[in-house]
Amino acid sequence: MDIIDLHCDVLFKMSDAEEPLDFKNAPQLQANLDRLKKGKVKVQVFAIFVDETVPQSRKYLEAIRQIELFQTQVLAPNPEMVHITDWHQLERLQDGEIGAILSLEGCDAIGADLFKLQAILDAGVKLVGLTWNNENAVAYGAQNDPNLGLKDFAKEVLALLNERDILIDVSHLNMQGFWDLLPIANHIIASHSNARALCDHPRNLTDEQAKALIEQGGHIHLVYYPGFIVDGDKSVTMDAFIQHFIHLADVVGVEHLGIGSDFDGIPYFVENLHNASQAQNLIGKLQEHFSEDEVKGIASNNFLSYVKKMQK
Structure with missing residues (x-):
């Protein structure tokens, strides 16, 4: 069953490696090309993530370097990787092709410069998070004071993202x-993100947030990281992970759920879900609790429906 995965950190891991990593088959990459194929991942979102330890003066250049890695190491040597810059391309992917989408995980790299964001969007970024876990010029992250709201610069950023129909x-x-x-x-x-009702972590969504997000036309993709599945655990069972799908399906409807693995950004794993080649293990477990059409929705069809509605 084809999968659309909304988050991995392959580009960060490649940029951070002491020696070059081959996207095709480097064993260090949990979401390398061979593993994506084996796991039937039809569309993969590649995050541009700049570590908070990078000096602000170098963050934008690091983001551009990851875009170059995407172009020269992910796309250029691998003709089966198709850069998705228009959502209509998802419907036209051929057998054997994998859609590759760029996202920006946090606006740290742009500082307070809207032109830098424009340049990053021009590279084909289709999804943008305002923050990672820390504060930047736009907003506050999950590890900051939960009572602090968006900053003034966020108005300019959001105006541009809305104008460009960015997720x-x-x-x-x-x-x-x-x-x-x-x-x-x-x-x-x-x-x-997962369900905060089952794992009380600020990176997860409360039921109130989940309902409000869906009422606003949004969508929720669940993450494989054990620390967001069971409090404090470094290794969890697939059954524990499935409980988050069941809970959020009860809260907002299974038709609003999808997958965002966070491979290459996580050091610990769900059992039998250690890299992208094992993604069908999750599909098999979901089939024990949901109908075939519901599982196809979680795997890919729900997101396809979401972007179709967005285009209208």
Whole structure:
């Protein structure tokens, strides 16, 4: 069953490696090309993520370097990788092709310079999160004070993202930032978050947030990281992960759920879900709890429906 995965950190891992990593088959990459194929991942979102330890003066250049890695190491040597710059391309992918989408995980790289964001969007970025876990010039992250809202610069950023029909990602935003963003974002999504009712972590969504996000036309993709599945655990069962799908399906409807693995950004794993080649293990477990059409929805069809509605 084909899968659309809304988050991986392949580009960061490639940029951070001491020796070059071959996207095709480097064993260090949990979401390398061979593993994506084996796991039937039909569309993969590649995040541009700049570590908070990088000096601000170098963050934009690091973001551009990851875009270059995407172009020269992910796309150029691998003709089966198709850069998705228009959502209509998803419907035209051929057998054997994998759609590759760029996202920006946090606006740290742009500082307070809107022209830098324009340049990053011009590279084909289709999804943007305002923050990672830390504060930047736009907003506050999940590890900051939950009572602090969006900053003034966010108005300019959101105006540009709305104008370009960019998906705006809330997965790393703090609580007040989420509520500030909700009524002014045209297209909203949580690319890799779970249910806070089952795991009380600020990176997860409360039931109230989940309902509000869906009422605003949004979508929720669940993440494989054990620390967002069971409090404090480094290794969890697939059954524990499935409980988050069941809970959120009860809260907002299974038709609003998808997958955002966070491969290459996580050091610990769900059992039998250690890399993209094992993605069908998750599909098999979902089939024990949901109908075939519902599982196809979670795997890919729900997101396809979401972007079709967005285009209308």
